[in-house]
Amino acid sequence: MPYSESEQAYLTRLGHRLRSLRKQRGLSQEALAFEADLDRTYVSSVERGERNIAVLNLAKLARALGVEVSVLLGSEE
Amino acid sequence: MPYSESEQAYLTRLGHRLRSLRKQRGLSQEALAFEADLDRTYVSSVERGERNIAVLNLAKLARALGVEVSVLLGSEE
Numbered sequence: 001m002p003y004s005e006s007e008q009a010y011l012t013r014l015g016h017r018l019r020s021l022r023k024q025r026g027l028s029q030e031a032l033a034f035e036a037d038l039d040r041t042y043v044s045s046v047e048r049g050e051r052n053i054a055v056l057n058l059a060k061l062a063r064a065l066g067v068e069v070s071v072l073l074g075s076e077e
Numbered sequence: 078m079p080y081s082e083s084e085q086a087y088l089t090r091l092g093h094r095l096r097s098l099r100k101q102r103g104l105s106q107e108a109l110a111f112e113a114d115l116d117r118t119y120v121s122s123v124e125r126g127e128r129n130i131a132v133l134n135l136a137k138l139a140r141a142l143g144v145e146v147s148v149l150l151g152s153e154e
Contacts, residue, residue: 007133014132054129055091055150056084070147073132 003052012049017074019047021065035064080129089126094151096124098142112141 003011022032029047033040037060045051046061055069062069080088099109106124110117114137122128123138132146139146 003133007136010133010136052131052133054131055135056080056087056129058132059084059087068147069150070145073146073150 007052008049011052014053014073015047015049017072018043018061021067021072022047025065032061032064036060084129085126088129091130091150092124092126094149095120095138098144098149099124102142104142109138109141113137 022029027035029043030040033043036043036057038057042051042057043061046053046057058069058072062072065072099106104112106120107117110120113120113134115134119128119134120138123130123134135146135149139149142149
């Protein structure tokens with residue numbers, strides 16, 4: 001496990017938020033990946049909190065979901 | 078140049094926002110890097126828009142600046 005406990009918690013929350021936003025829109029991982037020009041397996045691993053995703057990929061996912069990146073990141077205390 | 082024009086513009090805006098927040102707090106790059114547990118040269122390259130920074134490093138910088146990550150990212154249209 002390359003991440004500290006709090007880092008892993010951060011990535012897990014981000015992944016849950018991504019999954020929730022995707023499902024709200026009725027999109028499959030494949031459909032979201034296509035819209036965002038990313039690989040489906042990559043989207044899947046982000047949703048599982050396994051990726052320390054870079055900001056340009058966050059921006060791609062946010063654009064594909066029609067939200068700002070800050071919505072994807074949510075409010076962190 | 079590994080980034081598209083719009084991607085580079087995104088990273089450049091992010092870098093400017095980081096620099097602005099840092100200066101508002103009267104912090105040197107070195108002081109911010111120390112607080113965020115990052116390298117000064119890394120902080121410098123992020124400020125110049127040269128890094129597709131990963132979300133956990135964004136979180137470290139935001140914490141060191143006392144803002145949420147969304148403030149660092151700003152409102153993107």
